Amino acid sequence: MNARRIKVLIVDDSALVRSVLTEILSADPALEVVGAAADPLIARDKIKQLHPDVLTLDVEMPRMDGLTFLENLMRLHPMPVLMVSSLTAHGADVTLQALELGAVDFITKPALDVRAGLQAYAELLRDKVKAVANARPRGSLGLAAPRPRSDAGAATVRHFNTTEKIIAIGASTGGTEAIKEVLMAMPPDAPAIVITQHIPAMFSGPFAARMDRASAMSVCEAQDGQQIVPGHVYIAPGDRHLRVTRSGARYVCRLSDAPPENRHRPSVDVMFQSVAENVGTNAVAALLTGMGEDGARGLLTLRQLGAHTCAQDEASSVVWGMPGAAVRMGAAEVVLPLHRIADQLLAWAGQPASRASQHVGAQGSAAMADKRF
Template sequence: MVTRVLIIDDSALVRGVLSEILSEDPQIEVVGTAADPLIARDKIKQLQPDVLTLDVEMPRMDGLTFLENLMRLRPMPVLMVSSLTAQGAEVTLQALELGAVDFVTKPALDVKAGLEEYAETLREKVKAAAMARPRGLSALKSRPAVEAPPRSRPRRFSTTEKIIAIGASTGGTEAIKDVLMGMPPDAPAIVITQHIPAMFSAPFAARMNRVSAMSVCEASDRLPILPGHVYIAPGSHHLLIERSGARYLCRLSDAPPENRHRPSVDTMFRSIVEYVGTNAVGAILTGMGEDGARQLLELRRIGAHTVAQDESTSVVWGMPGAAVRCGAAEQVLPLQNIAGQLLEWVR
């Protein structure tokens, strides 16, 4: 199946580079380009693309406004193209909340070389987006608004404390939010590896801290792991868990990527198998690829509880699907049931 793509960007250079990169894949057809959302609106009706690539900052109508209108009136897979800056990170996370499937980043300088460096990833993300299940704005707004309850003081930790380990990729920023909003303030510690660029992980952690009853932070090396806290892997490093006496600690590693990712879910789960064992429960949420499946299987083999998000609620059923196929998932559940199941196991 050929994926038909419409490229929306005010830069003629970016439109040209993206068209060239995507057209190198015989499974992708660039059916058109648009310099702004108003032109794009007409071309969507005319060309019926499968996927849009959408710049965040454009004339006449900004990308977020266009995305919000699109997801309300005609939900379809959208891949955001955002600047690798702090402001770009915040806007991109807002776009994911509005229903964008995924994003790619472009540098502020030498955009052509920067995009070409990620050419293969870009093509993979476009094809994955074509198979994704975009959530319309009406579905997003139908979720009950949840105000984070007051945070309690964490209980004292010991080596018998449970740890919840979660891995995710495409669609994961919103799936993780749903799981964290289902957690009480005194829940066991949660460690998370989400495939995300280095510039984006700290703003993502800050956003999760605002909606969660637990305290959420970007993990740092040798940071003690405490109940009531959530630790998100930095986009530049693997997150590992280590035990030191009565403590579990976050350890960061700049070792080479595993499964083409750093941070890698398999890397984190491997450390969980070694140092936490059956005191852990593991979950794989929506995501492209197979990262995490092998080591989730090891977790299950040693007797830890494991769960994978089901296909119907996953934006992309790559990672959880791989976990299910290899027998790593003890249970396969819709996203809305995962927090409750994790809590049941750790109790």
């Protein structure tokens, strides 16, 4: 007997986008497009009638915008959602808000030649829908409020030496919120952190800005040749690999336009391998939630060199692809729930645990009003 197909409901005000998405997804025998809706109010009724496993949701629509609909959906009828976003600065900001509200992942659609643009990554789109179907929707869990930055602590930069610790973090699907939780638990004088999150070029800058507002550390989109110093976080720009190299006793960010690795640029494996080569046992690393296997081999290389490594556990991961692959190949020294990872990284780096990590997610226990969806 064949496995049950994943039922998809497409919500988009563009008839062309609805048609192209239906065509792309229906080409996979594991997927079944059970319906389409031109706005959230129609979608609400079709969700009740069709009981889809996954919703693809446009950001900007008539009668009710995508964010308002998503917030109501996650509060009253949580389900896996894949956002369909415009590849613009505004689209990036709104999409990051959608991920905060509980959307699992997103795809981007071009402003011109939408059919060709979507068909160009049809395989990735189908893979994302399957991953989202098996994901754990966050719903309106809530996070602790951003902590004020301590200017004194952030401004303190230790002298460079060859034993500086660096924390390396990789993530993909579900990673924007997982990274936020880790960074919110970090003190302002934590060791330098380098991060590769699978994200498009237009989205990485707004993502870094959001993380900067949420963290006591200083967070930025990495620049080529930028020195890596304690108290700072460096996020790989979309569509560029981030490598950590050494210039004398100093660590430096190097960006690369080399071909994608594991279908990704930036690639977690590329960053982890560079950390293994240039930081070695002074590195500590974590592989968080994400689809696929990117980062698992790089994490294994780090562990084999003697660096401390951890992977996010399955229960707290939105998608246990990347960390799961790392666990299966023995790349993770420990496997931890998300809320314990920051303190473990700090402990390995010789820093005291942060009190803030005890409060991350505390607001998520607030009771919601019982309303009809």
